[in-house]
Amino acid sequence: MDSPRDERKARIAVERATALAELATTHGCESGAIGDVRWVGDAYVAASDAFDAATTTSDLTSPTGSGRPPPPLARLPTAGVPTGVPTPSGRPGANGVPTYDASSFRAPAFVNAHLSPRRSPCVIRGLMRHQKWSAAETFPDLEWLRSHHGDALVPVEIGVASADGKRAVPRIELTRLATFLNDHFADATTPRDDVAYVSQHSLLHQRPELQRHFAVPEYCVGRLAAANAWIGTAGTITHLHTDAADNILTQVAGIKSVRLYSPDVGEAHLYPERRGGNGAVNAFSPIDPDDANSPELLSRYPKFGEIPEEEIMDVELGPDDSLFIPKGWWHRVVARTPSFSLNFWF
């Protein structure tokens, strides 16, 4: 950047881009807009133009964004539970979720047992292996991701919102995928305090080349409303909510804990709030199940403490596990390790 005028222009462009990213992220979160899907594309094209205008040549050509050599990146965990991974807190669920192996559990059996006439969740193990997704190799390889798609513009949520919506995600940064990876995944052995999440992002539409690394699961029975990427550090939390579409959530790498409640339990015990722009179809709960033993939480939300144990479902999703989350079912998702998930709304 040559002159103070250029600098000012660049600053304004970045501010505009960040505002657009926030807008896009807010809209992107409105997953219930199925049938009236608002892709984030336009906002991103505008944001990307503004961002490019504000970035120096070296930012654009160097995956570190600074001309420095890129740091080595850790590979995301694709097997077992790495040591030191904290176990979930709060009251454990008592109700197991039926679990199947993808090689012997085909779409008709899935439909008959879990989709129609009544919806219920299930875990399907080995989908990526069974469908021979190359994503199983490429997506956890963050150096591959950086070298092929490092210049993609992504919104990064820094920090965690509160369940009651009173504290929004502290910061949303619009940045290059390479910068996000360099800043948060450079050294897996050094624990970092900051939680960072590229959450529910339309990366697969932004970068259609990525689509050849996976297939839409057969359990979506030929329908697809949206597919998203979720790339984050350990500690990301997606608070209790419902979506208006059926969902296959596939864990490509890393481990996530998912708490599930049925729509009936949600209605009776989770104090549903229809906040946000798409309140007609999405519901959120102000409750963080990790606070289940907090007297303050229980005095404010007494019915939460009255959920029968057998109505609480907990699932640990590891690499190559997929979870069917039926529409209207409540779910809360916590990443126990750095993680890469895809989800398919259908």
Ligand SMILES: O=C(O)CCC(=O)C(=O)O
């Ligand atoms: O993985 C997450 O953090 C949230 C996933 C989710 O809420 C979804 O797929 O609907």
